[in-house]
Amino acid sequence: MGRRHLCPLSGAALGVVSAAGLTAYAVAALAGVAWLLGWVRPPLALGTLLACALLTAVPPLLRPVREVVFLDVGQGDATLVRTPELRLLIDGGGTPRGDYDVGRDVVAALRSMGVHSLDVVVATHADADHIEGLATVLRSMPVGELWAGHLNPDDPVLGAVLAAAGERGVPVRAVRRGDTVERGKLKVVVLWPPGNVWSTADNENSVALRLEAGEKRVGFLGDLPSPLEASLGLGQLDLLKAAHHGSRLSTGEPLLHETAPQAAVISVGRNTYGHPSPEVLLRLSEAGVQTWCTDVSGTLRWPLP
The missing domain is CATH 4.10.860 (DNA Excision Repair, Uvrb; Chain A)
Structure with a gap:
């Protein structure tokens, strides 16, 4: 497909x-x-x-820019919500099997777009391909607050991010379902994790968010597996950031039925995991969802009202 x-x-x-x-x-x-x-x-x-x-x-x-930008960071995730009232970065890419600092590319991309500070940075979960680059971001520009789900101090990647936040005096917030940030006509709602540590598996503790901008709705699911996706209560979406780089264990039929998105973005690069899964691409196609992948299209932009 x-x-x-x-x-x-x-x-x-x-x-x-x-x-x-x-x-x-x-x-x-x-x-x-x-x-x-x-x-x-x-x-x-x-x-x-x-x-x-x-x-x-x-x-x-x-005419101030209002958009969601899905940065092409290879096999990883980094998404920017860019508006005059809120600048929020969800994850910062990383290289699980290398020593290249993707965070430097993320910082360069942010600065090229005129973003020199961030209100909120979200570390969805302790996977290197999602958050390793955030240590460089935190050390390179002012950040108002760092959000994370499961604060596991024994994880070396998350530990490095938390250490960078400590060096720069950035407050760390362990977010839970129901936490929100509102700026102007924008609202970001935390849908996962729940009020306790759900699991010892990092993916199952991914921070999941819904962005509300006027009548537009965008869902960001980290690496949540499909059994948990359907329990979020996302409601209908205009755009879905597909979980786990298009893994066959994510973006299930119940989620697509509930959210009925017009479009989906899969953040993915060269990998040996089979991402994005042909099964997921088929499910999206059969649901009539326009699907974009960063390994093919590069950095992607979604306009906000």
Whole structure:
């Protein structure tokens, strides 16, 4: 079963620069070269540079960006909710079998989008491909609060993230079902874990969230397996962030029946696990869900009202 790639999601390279930005940079560079060669007077060159700066700075001010960005971090997860009132990062990628710091790419991507601080960072669970990169994020920019589910201090990956938060004085919050953050017309609701430590399995303690933006609803499920997905009470969704990179043990039929999403995103890279599972892709297709995968489309953007 093939993967479909349809609107309203749009693909972009990690840290992409817009066409207007590229034009502004090119004109600014030409103005600088012309001034160095003596072809134009300094005031004209300076005026051109200022005009190019305004070209890139004014549009975001006139029409602030409101979107969910699914970053392409290979076989891992990193999702940014980017609005003027809330900047929330869910996971930060990682390399379970290597020493490459994906967090540096995440930080570079955030800064390229004009994000230099975060209100909330969520560590969904203690899997390296989800949270290893968050240590670098926490050390690289101001963060208001770190959310986590099962705070297992003996886990080395989660321990490194908690240590980074401690170094920077970032408050750590062990979230449970019913916890929320509201900013303007945005609301983020924690649906999992429940009020106790549910399991010793990291995946089963994944922080699951529902984002509400006006009439739009987006669900983020970490690596929750399908038996737990159906107990969240997600309700109908416009967009589903499929759990566990499209594992056959996630995105079950009961969940799809309940949520009836228009589109789904699978964050996935080169792997030996068989992700995304053909069974999951078939279930999504039969449910009429437009499916996008980051290994094919790269970083993906979903506009918010």
